[in-house]
Amino acid sequence: MRQIEASSFRDPSGYLYWDNGKLIRHISIKYKDHYNSLMESGLYTKLIEENLLIPHEEIEPQQGTPDCYKLITPELVDFISYPYEWCFSQLKDAALTTLRVQKVAMNYGMTLKDASAYNIQFHNGKPILIDTLSFEKYEEGTPWVAYRQFCQHFLAPLALMVYTDVRLSQLLKVYIDGIPLDLASILLPAKTKVKFSILMNVHLHAKSQKQYEDKPQNTKNYHMSKRNLLALVDSLESAVKRMKWKAAGTEWGDYYSITNYTEQAFEEKKALVASYLEKAAPKVVWDLGANTGVFSRIASNRNIKTVAFDIDPVAVEKNYLHSRENAEINILPLLLDLTNPSSAIGWANSERMSITQRSKPDTVMALALIHHLAISNNVPLARIAEFYSILGSNLIIEFVPKNDSQVQKLLASREDIFDSYNQDDFEKDFSEFYTIIEKAEIKGTLRTLYLMSKVD
Amino acid sequence: MLFNLSPIFAYLDPGTGSFIIQMTIGAVVAAGAFIKIYWRKIKAFLTKGEDSKEA
Numbered sequence: 001m002r003q004i005e006a007s008s009f010r011d012p013s014g015y016l017y018w019d020n021g022k023l024i025r026h027i028s029i030k031y032k033d034h035y036n037s038l039m040e041s042g043l044y045t046k047l048i049e050e051n052l053l054i055p056h057e058e059i060e061p062q063q064g065t066p067d068c069y070k071l072i073t074p075e076l077v078d079f080i081s082y083p084y085e086w087c088f089s090q091l092k093d094a095a096l097t098t099l100r101v102q103k104v105a106m107n108y109g110m111t112l113k114d115a116s117a118y119n120i121q122f123h124n125g126k127p128i129l130i131d132t133l134s135f136e137k138y139e140e141g142t143p144w145v146a147y148r149q150f151c152q153h154f155l156a157p158l159a160l161m162v163y164t165d166v167r168l169s170q171l172l173k174v175y176i177d178g179i180p181l182d183l184a185s186i187l188l189p190a191k192t193k194v195k196f197s198i199l200m201n202v203h204l205h206a207k208s209q210k211q212y213e214d215k216p217q218n219t220k221n222y223h224m225s226k227r228n229l230l231a232l233v234d235s236l237e238s239a240v241k242r243m244k245w246k247a248a249g250t251e252w253g254d255y256y257s258i259t260n261y262t263e264q265a266f267e268e269k270k271a272l273v274a275s276y277l278e279k280a281a282p283k284v285v286w287d288l289g290a291n292t293g294v295f296s297r298i299a300s301n302r303n304i305k306t307v308a309f310d311i312d313p314v315a316v317e318k319n320y321l322h323s324r325e326n327a328e329i330n331i332l333p334l335l336l337d338l339t340n341p342s343s344a345i346g347w348a349n350s351e352r353m354s355i356t357q358r359s360k361p362d363t364v365m366a367l368a369l370i371h372h373l374a375i376s377n378n379v380p381l382a383r384i385a386e387f388y389s390i391l392g393s394n395l396i397i398e399f400v401p402k403n404d405s406q407v408q409k410l411l412a413s414r415e416d417i418f419d420s421y422n423q424d425d426f427e428k429d430f431s432e433f434y435t436i437i438e439k440a441e442i443k444g445t446l447r448t449l450y451l452m453s454k455v456d
Numbered sequence: 457m458l459f460n461l462s463p464i465f466a467y468l469d470p471g472t473g474s475f476i477i478q479m480t481i482g483a484v485v486a487a488g489a490f491i492k493i494y495w496r497k498i499k500a501f502l503t504k505g506e507d508s509k510e511a
Contacts (some may be wrong), residue, residue, distance in 0.1 A: 006491035011467050114468055143482075148474035200481045217472045228482030235485040 018325040043108035083117040087316040094120040095154035111138040115150035124329040145258030181206035191330035208270035247317035255358025265444035282362035289369035293319040309336040363394040381429040389433040
């Protein structure tokens with residue numbers, strides 16, 4: 001059965017659809033010259049060589065498909081993620097990938113006609129352009145059509161993360177076509193007005209937009225030489241490269257160094273997780289509350305595709321930098337608030353998928369997490385079990401009892417209204433959704449690690 | 457020189473204000489780079505090659 005991708009409607013060059021589990025990109029006849037130019041100019045080969053564009057194969061169009069020049073099947077990305085789920089360096093690397101693609105394209109007489117952050121995905125650990133139809137033939141003299149989008153999707157959010165607050169990347173959830181530049185200009189501190197790149201590309205850019213918003217101009221009269229366009233792209237690249245955000249100072253980023261685990265207990269927990277993973281034998285793991293990914297790596301180092309979610313931008317940043325440094329291909333660190341996970345947004349609430357609509361894991365790991373959900377966020381244990389059971393068929397979960405010092409910390413500032421937060425009720429509530437396959441106390445701690453399998 | 461944006465492929469609104477500011481930035485940055493190169497050449501000439509690394 002054929003199902004058109006809900007996000008694939010803006011660009012008339014073509015669209016994506018699923019056909020019996022296969023992802024196919026339909027290329028319209030109108031896009032023929034541009035597609036041929038991409039494939040024949042050497043640009044496609046160069047981009048594949050540099051790992052900047054998702055590879056594809058051409059397939060024979062079915063007869064009678066209207067407006068079809070070609071059908072292509074792009075390589076599949078394991079897990080689709082969105083810019084509001086990326087840490088600072090992920091958004092920065094995605095921005096640099098976009099600019100690199102634009103520079104390479106210009107060397108081959110083409111240009112990017114869009115610069116959407118949603119066109120970049122992390123594929124085997126690296127940011128890559130997934131929209132094969134983003135290119136058009138470059139006409140000498142034309143400004144960069146995608147410049148505004150680049151500033152809204154990349155430059156403004158990065159500047160806000162660096163100069164105002166790293167949490168402002170979450171504005172991308174509200175503004176699906178990137179952060180409006182007038183808003184970014186208000187939110188950025190005055191000192192950014194003396195930084196040439198931010199002054200020009202955000203503050204004055206916003207003013208220029210305002211100046212011309214009600215004055216339709218004939219943009220055909222605008223001319224920008226290739227030299228000036230390349231200078232613009234170069235300056236954007238160095239502006240992005242200069243942006244630095246130091247991951248430090250939150251509760252979680254330093255969690256392992258302040259935790260009450262002894263080294264021996266920590267190793268014991270690692271060994272238990274490893275043995276449960278051997279038993280569950282998953283292909284895909286989601287590690288919820290992954291922190292900097294120490295336990296996620298027990299999975300990803302076993303060649304299991306692992307998504308490591310955490311609520312803390314510092315932890316995700318550290319996790320990503322570690323994965324990038326070691327060229328890890330099986331781990332994808334992402335920012336996610338489990339108490340309010342990414343919802344479906346965009347046109348008809350279907351353009352960007354909610355977290356549960358995306359590819360699902362075989363095994364969920366939820367280590368040292370339950371007390372945060374049950375106590376800090378008051379979620380009943382049965383509801384937690386129900387949510388996990390929607391995600392994956394196996395569960396590796398750690399129960400942290402009330403007398404654990406971490407739980408005591410959470411209860412220090414509030415009344416203990418959690419009578420049913422105990423191990424018996426935990427097992428009872430989870431047994432409604434899961435069968436307990438194994439359980440083991442983690443020596444040297446008060447905690448217990450469980451391997452559970454979903455009740456059919 | 458004039459150009460035509462094909463109505464089919466300019467599916468994004470590039471924005472007049474965005475066009476104007478990028479043309480300005482492109483011109484300023486390109487001019488800056490030009491001046492920098494020549495400034496280095498002049499400096500190298502004045503210092504008679506003493507500072508040949510920068511030239």
